Amino acid sequence: MLLLTGFALAAWLGSFYIFDQPERPDSYRILQRLHKIDPPKRFQLTAAPPGEFLNAKQLYDRHIGMGSAELARTNAELVRNYIRNYQLVRGLVPYVVGRYTIVAARELGPDDVFSSGMVVLANALDSGELLMEHLYPANPETLPLMKQTLNVGLEIKLERTHDISALIHAERLADGRILITAVPLLYGSYTVTRGLGTFRLEPPLSLNLAAGWPLFKAEERATIEQRIVEARQKIAAAQGVVPIPGLSPTATPPPADNQLVRVEQARPVETPALSPKAFGVQGKGEKLAQATPSSKRRKAARKGKVESPAPAVTPARAVVAQNSPAPTSTPVTVASAATPKAPVAVPASTIATAQASAATTATPVPVLPAQPVPADTSAGTLASNAGGGSWKTFPAGKMPLGRLIGTGDLRDVAEHGLAGERVYLKGQFVVNFSDANRAVLRPRTRLADKVLHFGGGSSARIIVEFPAGYTPPQQGAVVSRDEMRPFEITEVRKQEDGQLNVFVREIMQPK
Numbered sequence: 001m002l003l004l005t006g007f008a009l010a011a012w013l014g015s016f017y018i019f020d021q022p023e024r025p026d027s028y029r030i031l032q033r034l035h036k037i038d039p040p041k042r043f044q045l046t047a048a049p050p051g052e053f054l055n056a057k058q059l060y061d062r063h064i065g066m067g068s069a070e071l072a073r074t075n076a077e078l079v080r081n082y083i084r085n086y087q088l089v090r091g092l093v094p095y096v097v098g099r100y101t102i103v104a105a106r107e108l109g110p111d112d113v114f115s116s117g118m119v120v121l122a123n124a125l126d127s128g129e130l131l132m133e134h135l136y137p138a139n140p141e142t143l144p145l146m147k148q149t150l151n152v153g154l155e156i157k158l159e160r161t162h163d164i165s166a167l168i169h170a171e172r173l174a175d176g177r178i179l180i181t182a183v184p185l186l187y188g189s190y191t192v193t194r195g196l197g198t199f200r201l202e203p204p205l206s207l208n209l210a211a212g213w214p215l216f217k218a219e220e221r222a223t224i225e226q227r228i229v230e231a232r233q234k235i236a237a238a239q240g241v242v243p244i245p246g247l248s249p250t251a252t253p254p255p256a257d258n259q260l261v262r263v264e265q266a267r268p269v270e271t272p273a274l275s276p277k278a279f280g281v282q283g284k285g286e287k288l289a290q291a292t293p294s295s296k297r298r299k300a301a302r303k304g305k306v307e308s309p310a311p312a313v314t315p316a317r318a319v320v321a322q323n324s325p326a327p328t329s330t331p332v333t334v335a336s337a338a339t340p341k342a343p344v345a346v347p348a349s350t351i352a353t354a355q356a357s358a359a360t361t362a363t364p365v366p367v368l369p370a371q372p373v374p375a376d377t378s379a380g381t382l383a384s385n386a387g388g389g390s391w392k393t394f395p396a397g398k399m400p401l402g403r404l405i406g407t408g409d410l411r412d413v414a415e416h417g418l419a420g421e422r423v424y425l426k427g428q429f430v431v432n433f434s435d436a437n438r439a440v441l442r443p444r445t446r447l448a449d450k451v452l453h454f455g456g457g458s459s460a461r462i463i464v465e466f467p468a469g470y471t472p473p474q475q476g477a478v479v480s481r482d483e484m485r486p487f488e489i490t491e492v493r494k495q496e497d498g499q500l501n502v503f504v505r506e507i508m509q510p511k
Contacts, residue, residue, distance in 0.1 A: 023079040025210040032206065040203040041085045043164065043185040049086035051093035053160040054167075056124035056132075059096065060178050063170045064129075071172065075213070078168045082183070083207070094167040096182045097158045099125040100132055104216070104224045105150045107143060108135075113211045114183075114204050118146050121216050121224060122156055129176070133216050134165065135183040136190075142199045149192055149199065155259045162262055169213040179221075181214055189263040191463070193499055198263055198438055198463075261493070261501065263463060393467060393509045396484045399424070404483055407443040410460050410502055414494040424486035425504055429462055429479045431472075439464045439472040441479060460500040462487075470506060 018027045022037060031037040043049070054062070066074065081089050100122035108117045117137040124130040134156060138146060158165050169181035187201040216224070394400075402422030405413065413423060429441035441462035464487060466472050473479055481487055487504035494500055 021076070021080070022083045023076050023209065028083070028207065028209050037083065038085060039205050040082065040207075042187045042203050045162075045164065045186060048164045048185055049089060049093045049166075051095045051164075051166070053095045053097045055098045056100075056127035056130040059094075059167070059170075059180055060127060060130045063172065063178050063180075064176075066172075071170065075169050078170075079209075079213075082166065082168050095160070095163075096132065096165045096167055096180065097160050097163070100134070100156045100158070101125060102150060102152055102154045102156065103228055104152065105147075107147070108137070108215075110208065111211055112215050113208055113213065114215075115206075115208055116140055116204065117201070118143070118150055119215050120150055120156070121221070125155075129178065131173075131177060131179040133179065133181050133214055135181070135215070136201055137183070137187065137204045138199060138201050145197050145199045149190070149197060149260070153258075154192065157259050157261070171214050179214055179216075184262075186262070190260055191263055192258050192260055193461070193495060193501060194258045197433065197435070259495065263503065391467070391505065391507065393507055395509050396511075399486070399488075399507055402488070404486060407460055410492055410500050411494070413489065414492040414500055418489065418491075423489045424483075425462075425489050425502070426481050426483060426486045429481070431475050431477045431479060434472045434475050437466045437468065437470070437472065439466070444478060459498055460502050462502045462504060465490075465503070465505040467506060470510070 017024075018030050019036070021027050022031055028037070063071065063074075077090075078094075081093065086093060102120045102122050104121040105118060108114050108119055112119070114135055114137050116139065117135065119133055119135050122132045122134060124132065136146065136150070164185045165182040166185050167180055167182055171179040171181075173179055184201065187203050189198050189200040191198040400422060402424050404424045404426060407425070407427045410425075428444040430444050431439055432442055433440040441464060443460055443462070464472070485508045488507045489502060489504050491503040492500060493503075
């Protein structure tokens with residue numbers, strides 16, 4: 001009986017040791033063999049674990065005061081939460097934000113905790129007391145492009161609105177600095193603001209916890225920092241100044257020449273059901289961004305258009321697009337205007353007020369009229385991109401209601417956002433880069449515009465996502481998009497140097 005009791009107690013202690021401490025290498029291996037542990041998962045930006053966003057100074061202040069035992073317990077909990085895919089988390093998950101500059105990068109191998117992808121060592125721009133090693137797990141076929149992209153000197157900008165990089169380890173170095181390890185829970189696609197190519201991360205299938213933390217060991221860090229010191233001395237000798245580690249010449253770090261940014265994946269678009277009798281309201285000076293399907297309908301629309309004189313002292317009434325009955329069985333859309341009432345005598349003060357109001361009214365932005373969406377599947381083809389997102393594609397002129405802009409209006413969108421509405425982009429573009437389902441475009445500008453600095457789209461970079469089955473245009477090709485076949489804008493980001501990164505997607509069916 002005593003033997004059975006001892007055996008039961010040992011089994012209970014063993015299960016507690018294994019299941020409650022998966023961050024231990026032996027426990028992790030046993031749980032893997034028992035199929036009691038899931039591989040790390042990819043989170044969505046809107047479904048990430050609740051957390052707190054900490055900059056470099058906050059991360060340093062939090063960990064520098066911890067004793068060895070407390071720091072070990074904190075690290076064990078951080079890795080445990082990551083292994084469990086942040087289930088049963090006590091408190092908030094710490095996320096890393098701020099600006100960091102890469103000082104070293106290398107490929108991950110079987111002797112690392114993460115066996116495939118790359119890891120970079122970066123300095124915090126606003127705090128010389130914090131180092132960060134940021135993991136980029138990926139499939140082996142992505143490594144060539146990653147090695148070309150993750151270069152020394154590249155800036156990593158982690159923002160709470162776009163990036164979810166979780167802290168999974170913190171190490172106090174012998175010189176008093178703190179070295180943290182972070183991994184992006186979104187495992188998204190990345191590109192650089194002044195370069196070509198995009199690579200996509202993938203969650204690791206398993207972890208080699210026996211390799212230990214951090215990934216950049218002490219000997220490797222010492223070699224890297226020696227190279228940094230030598231480079232600083234050469235710069236100081238050439239410029240006649242003595243650089244101080246961790247401090248920049250100005251209070252605010254200068255804008256980066258190049259930045260690593262995460263590319264947003266296209267999100268599904270839910271098209272609202274519209275009645276075929278829906279009306280599109282258009283004001284004075286607005287452009288109707290739609291062409292009728294056939295020349296017969298255009299002729300019928302022009303014949304049925306009624307011109308009405310504008311009142312003498314009141315602003316022009318809105319023109320309403322109506323579905324008027326036609327002699328044939330096919331309905332024809334005719335633009336008609338309401339007949340104004342006879343002019344009446346108005347006091348001079350009222351006239352002056354009305355004229356001033358009309359003079360200061362801004363010209364509305366062209367809009368795309370609402371189009372009836374048929375119930376069958378012929379109106380749109382459901383397609384998916386490489387990232388797993390899906391959205392509808394439409395025939396020319398049949399996209400949902402939205403606002404149509406040119407490249408000159410992109411800065412306004414960058415400052416005010418999309419405001420929850422659909423925004424379409426038109427213009428002429430030149431293809432700078434093209435791969436399987438993505439292309440990078442630049443607005444095509446005339447020589448006179450370049451010399452006189454006309455237009456606001458010359459510094460814009462258009463990143464286009466194409467659905468599966470589409471063939472992106474070749475590098476050097478000219479792409480023209482008008483009100484019938486625009487791109488749909490998903491996001492516009494403005495850098496500190498004025499560069500605009502415009503993320504759009506193809507929503508039109510092939511011709």
